[in-house]
Amino acid sequence: MLPALVFLSLAIFAAALLWSPHAGRAAYLHLMLAAGAMPLIFGAMSHFIPVLTRTREAERVIGLVPVVALAGGALAVVAFSAGGFSWGWQAGAVLAMAASVALFVWSRKRRAAMLGSPHACLAWYEAALACLFAALLAMLAAGLWPQHFLQLRRFHLHLNTLGFIGLTAVGTLAVLMPTVIGRPDVLAAQRLRRDLPWAFAGTLLVAAGSAGFAPLAWLGAAFWAIVLLRLGVAWLRLYRGEIFARHGAAPLLATALAGLALSLAAGAASAAIVSGGWNLPDPTAVFIAGFLLPLVSGAASQLLPVWLRPGVQNAWHGDMRRRLGRHHGVRALLFFAGGIAAGLGQPWGLLLSAATLVWFLLQAAASLFLTRQGNPS
Ligand code: HEM
Structure with a gap:
């Protein structure tokens, strides 16, 4: 189920980006975010919540939650592309x-059933x-209030x-990066616990501020900047060699963090620029091209092997991971450049990121095929 969800979401992302020059903004954005990202996030959470609470793996019925979310997202896309029928x-x-309530309630039940306290990522x-x-x-x-x-x-x-x-x-990245690299970040859980109130308050301030009072939004963006900076500095101290490497998932995960910071900066800048012949930066385009795509490609290269063959990790998993992570350093640069260009309103920015994603999709399909055949890498 999870591998199918990964491939479906990646294919939806690529389709949405290629559709973007021809579709309405709400339609292609929701194809990407509500039909592509939302069900994948639900699927990933249903895998990680048992790990974070050290409880047995998810019941089969929990597998329906991403399907319900996908149906919700698809309905929204159809409604927007057919003229926004409300x-x-x-x-x-x-x-x-309904899907979000189901997963939340299930998470609280797992939390209550476990011995000891859960990993700090669960609260995120x-x-x-x-x-x-x-x-x-x-x-x-x-x-109700149009x-x-x-x-x-x-x-x-x-x-x-x-x-x-x-x-x-950010909750997942703090746990995933040390796993990808195979060296612990001993302060990760403590940092997650300390930073959640900042990130959560930052989100509420940006959301409320952007709806009415811009200075509140800037304060919220500053809260988020503190959180991203702390994680980025810790990674550079611990994992610099792997982040600036040619292969492996680390360059993409680090690019995702930088892309999130960049979309935050683009949001603050577009709120600040009120006049002049400048192009307003588009934070949503940076968010997609410079953050979401490297995030999902990087996470997929680490998680696909586990999801394809759960249980004891062996040479097959290592081989598959090596194939999936090949040239991710180059992809990281392309996604980052695509994110900056898309944010500055250049249509080729989204297309560059779409092409980079399609390159990863083809490589993932080939890795799957070759590893199934048992060919040496
Ligand atoms: C089934 C789920 C969803 C529904 C029904 C929904 C509904 C809507 C509606 C009605 C709008 C206003 C569209 C307009 O301006 O005409 C909107 C805008 C937006 N939504 Fe959603 N949404 C959903 C999920 C999501 C998700 C999961 C995300 C992101 C993670 C998201 C991100 C956005 C963004 C970025 C906009 C602004 C689009 C723009 O700039 O034009 N939505 N949504």
């Missing part, structure tokens, strides 16, 4: 809210699910991007 995306929002996931729920509620509220549509839309988009995706990503 009951379509409202039904989609209700499905996605629960905060992320709460943000998604509130973001979708905001869009349903827009149906005069506040623009403010609620801003609230929705920031709670979803920084809150739902950003909190999930």
Whole structure:
């Protein structure tokens, strides 16, 4: 189920990017974020929550949660591409809210059932699910108060991007990077515990501030900057050699962190630029091309082998990981350049990131085929 979800999401990302010059903005963005990223995040959480709570693997029924989320996201995309008929995306929002409540309740049950206390990353996931729920509620509220549509839309988009995706990503990255490299970051859990209030408060301030009072949003962005800076400095101290390498998942995961910081800076800059003949930076484009795509490609190269063959790790897993991570250093540069160009409003930025993603998709399919055949690397 999880490997299928990874390939489906990567294919959806590539399709959305290629569709972007021809589709309406809400349609292609939701194809990418609501139909592509949201179900994948639910799938990844259902894998990680048992690990973080040291409990048995997820019950089969939990596998339905990403499917319900996918149905919700798909309904939203159909509604937007067919001219925004509102009951379509409202039904989609209700499905996605049901999925977020189901996963949240399941996570709380696992937390209550475990011995001792869970890994600090679990609280990041629960905060992320709460943000998604509130973001979708905001869009349903827009149906009741259409005069506040623009403010609620801003609230929705920031709670979803920084809150739902950003909190999930940073919590996961702090755990994933040491695993990818095979050397522990002994302060990771302590840092996660200390930084969650900053990241969560930062998200709320950006969401509320962007809907009404810009200085609040800048304060929120500063809170987030502290969190990203602390993680980035720790990584550079511990893993500099692997981050600036030609192969392996580390360059992509580090690029994702830099891309998130860049989209935050683009958001602050676009709020600050009010006049002049400047091009406004597009934070959503940076978020997609410079953060989301390297994040998912990097995480997939580490996790696909485990998800394809769960259980004891052996030479097959190492071989598959080596094949998947080949040339990720080059991809990291291409995604980063694509993110900057897309953020500056250059259409080739999104296309460069789309091409880099398709290159990874082809490599992943070839790795799967060759490793199945048992050919030596
Ligand atoms: C089923 C789930 C979802 C529904 C029903 C939904 C609904 C909406 C609606 C009604 C809008 C306003 C569109 C307009 O301006 O006409 C919107 C905007 C937006 N949503 Fe969602 N959304 C969903 C999930 C998500 C997710 C998961 C994300 C990101 C992680 C997201 C990110 C955005 C962004 C970035 C915008 C602003 C688009 C723009 O700049 O034009 N949404 N959403």
